[in-house]
Amino acid sequence: MVFRDSCVRRAGRISRAHAAAAIALLAAQSWSGTAHASVTPKPKPSPKPPALNIAIDNGHTSVRQGDRLTYTIKIANTGAAATPVLRVFQALVPGLELISSTPAGTVTAKNIEWNKSLAAGEKAEFNVTAEVGELEAQLQRLTVVACAADKSSERSIVCAAHSDRVPAAGGPVQSQVPGTSASEWYIAVGGLGLLVATGVFVGWRLRRRKPARAPMAP
Template identity: 60%
Template sequence: MVFRVSCVRRAGTRDSRRRVSRAHVAVAVTLIAAQSGMGAAHASVAREPEATLPLNISIDNGQTSVRQGDRLTYTIKISNTGDTETPELRVFQTTVPGLEVLSTTPEATASTKRIEWSKKLSGREEAEFSVTAQVGPQAPQMQRLTVVACASNKSSDRPVVCAAHSDRLETLGLPIESEESGAGLWYTIAGILVLLAVSGGIVGRRRLRRKTASEAPRDDMSGNMRL
């Protein structure tokens, strides 16, 4: 009886151990799966955006309206408003159809889309770049000539800062009318009208004199006949 009981107890102990070991395996698998899931979740989280560089940029050519044949000098100014040196920067100006690039200062790398320089800026440093170009033939529907300048980190194409300069496009046959030219046109028209009025008055007087002179002999003749 005791033997049988002990056998029963041992069998129960083995079953319980098997149950415990199986439970441990299940828990371990669950933990591994959870950890892998957490890793995947961490991997899917987007990186925080890079800190924006403290930069200012401007572009200007000193003009407000241009026409074909004009030679323009675009000046780009970029400054580091922070106290620490910037990484290598990519400073570039976009190219525009009908605007022929003649020279750059300092020397730049030119492509069909832009003119590019590389530059590091120390704290509070300002740098200047320039492009000399000539205005060529423009499409008839073009009303403005707009050029953009930007700066980005050398390792990225995404601009950090940008600026633009835009000029009115004058056509060769129809220059843009200013207030002074409009006033001059009205003065010209008024002068022509006055001249026409004066000349018309002179012609009218001459005709009246001729008519009076031609009627005078007829009166004398009629008088003689009456006598």
């Protein structure tokens, strides 16, 4: 009887030990899951970039050394909210010498730039006057790029480019009548020359056909 009571007490102690171990294990797992959730924050959604339009133009299709050009940059906020502070800039390409800008911009080694925030629906314009200097011998087109970037991240949002043809150095300059192509001009000149030659030939034939005048009687 004493032996049985001892076994019962011992079994009770073992059961209680197992229960305590199970409770401790569950608590550790619960704490581990809570700690893991606290150190893994949810990723924040990327902010949507502002809705912008940009364009650049200088009113030319071809340029030569010595030409003075005015580039006009137009930018518009087409969204429903104001933009952050923007960095609007125009690239200063080799061979293009900066003269002035309106409004006055900040000149760096590669760009001329302005800081501007646009309200919803607002438009802005920037003008850059430059002179075409000495260009590379093999350059066929002079291309200038303008962009708008988020000033806080330096990430470009929109860009636009304007490209002008660069005629070959020393090439002939062809004068054309406005509204006519080169081939039409050559055809017109050739036709005029043919008409003149035909008129000379006809006049010469008529002179040869005139009868000789009879001598006058004394």
